[in-house]
Amino acid sequence: MAKFFVKETNYLSQRNKGLFTSQTIYQGEEILKCTGKEFSLEEAIAKGELESNVLQVAEKGYIDFEEPGVLVNHSCNPNAGITKSLMLIAIRDISTGEEITFDYSTTMDEDYWTMKCSCGEKTCRKRVKDFKYVPKELQEKYLQLGIVQAFIEKKYKIPF
Ligand SMILES: [Zn+2]
Known part of the structure; x- marks a missing residue:
């Protein structure tokens, strides 16, 4: 059984959809692998892509984020994150029916896109x-959880 399903979201989302859990997902559990065709920043810009559709995976490398991963919305207080092997994992227990989110900033270091947020978190x-x-x-928290992409992580001192 799939751990999640697609439903209309309350978050600001280009596709008005999000991924919701169909069972409890425990901290550290794998949710999905982020996949998509690789392309450059220039190609992404030329295609008119938005930050919410692409995933930065290297200094100049992006993937054209495919479903279902592309449907995961941003939250400033997320319950999931993307590891360096591009696996979306739970960073806390996520109860049944909750929307799955990650912090888009953990994959962004490009001096190009920004995105409006009204996630409602304090x-x-x-x-x-x-x-x-x-x-x-928050940077330190994400770095310790191992959910910051390597091309960004290498710019920060890891305390262990
Ligand atoms: Zn927010």
Whole structure:
């Protein structure tokens, strides 16, 4: 049985859809593998892609994020994250019926896209930008969880 299903979302989302859990997903559990055709920033821009449709996987490398992964919406207080092997994992227990989210900034270091956010979290940053603009404490949390892409992680000192 699939761990999630697609439903209309309350988040600001280009596709008005999101992924919701169909069972409890426990902290550390794998949810889905992020897949898509690889392309460059220039190609992404030329295609008129938005940040919500592409996933940055290298300094100049992107994937044309496919479903279902592309349907995972951003939250400033997410319950999932993307590991360096591009696996979406739960970073806390996610109860049945909750929408699955990750923080888009954990894959962004490009000085190009930003995205408006109204996720409703107390810690909402209002605009999703590159990882370097994320508050330090949150950067450290994400780095320790191992859910920051390697091309960004290498710019930060890991405390272990
Ligand atoms: Zn937010």
